[in-house]
Amino acid sequence: MKNTQKNLLLFSIITLVGFLMTVCDNSTQPHMHEWGNWTVTTSPTCTTTGIEMRICTNDASHTENRIVPINPNAHIWGAWVQTRLPTVTTDGEDERSCLRVDCHVTETRAIPALGDHIHNWINDWVITSIPTCTTDGVETRICTISGCGITQTRPVTALNHNWVDNWDVTTASTCTATGVETRTCTRSGCGVTQTRSTETLGHIGTWTVVTVPTCISTGLENRTCTRSGCGVFETRSILINLNAHNWGSWVLTATHLNLTSNQTTRTCSHNGSHTDTGSITLGEYLATQPGTQSNPVVETQSPQLCALELIGIKRV
Secondary structure, eight states: OHHHHHHHHHHHHHHHHHHHTOBOTTOSSOOBOOBOOOEEEEOOOSSSOEEEEEEBSSOTTOEEEEEEOOOTTOOOBOOOEEEEOOOSSSOEEEEEEBOSTTTOOEEEEEEOOOOSOOOOBOSSOEEEEOOOSSSOEEEEEEBOSTTTOOEEEEEEOOOOOOBOSSOEEEEOOOSSSOEEEEEEBOSTTTOOEEEEEEOOOOOOOOOEEEEOOOSSSOEEEEEEOOSTTTOOEEEEEEOOOTTOOOBOOOEEEOSSOOSSOEEEEEEBSSOTTOEEEEEEOHHHHHHHSOOSTTSOOOOOOOSOHHHHHHTTOOOO
């Protein structure tokens, strides 16, 4: 084992001395090379080898080249691209790739988690859901801190319907049936309609009395509706008229002799219990009566019978 090592060492020394003592074949005067430092003429990359050269100091026309191995770190990196956003609790990630065609090497770096932070909101809210007449919309804003992306929302109040002022008659009222009026929301995209009932019109026309009411019975009147398309005939009662008596003649009743004032009575022919009283002088009464013994009037039981008989009033 030791002899083998000695032989290898001796061989190396002899080879080196022989190399150093090499004579330049092209020189006019033979000489030993004295090489300068190696200089890289073609840099190695992440995919290709490079070249370096050294020059003989005794004759600059004498050069020697050798290959420089591939440099796995000699990448041309592109820009960092964020591939995962950081959150409050987890890291994000950036990635970049070598721009050399045959490389395909990428590397990543972590973006620290945001942790607790104060959001930096964009001042302007953006409508992300448009409100309608009946439903609220949504406004959104975004935190501008890099890697946050948290959004905040707030409702936008529903617009309510925009009704036309005038109602349109869709079903006309009649004398006995209600009608329908309709209006439509004019807001774009809505088209909702609203309806309401209209009151019945009732019959019209002049009432004609057919039977006059009295103090003991109702009357009757009728009419035909004059509204276009109706023509309904209807009747109704007229309330009893307590003052609609049919009075008979006045009858003088005297309880005593009084030439200036005496009581008179009349009776309704509809109902004998309905009577009316008044006062009249004997002279006024006699002026309206035949006033003879053959036409006696109602009696009196006054003591002055003789005096009454003298003027033509007999006791009955």
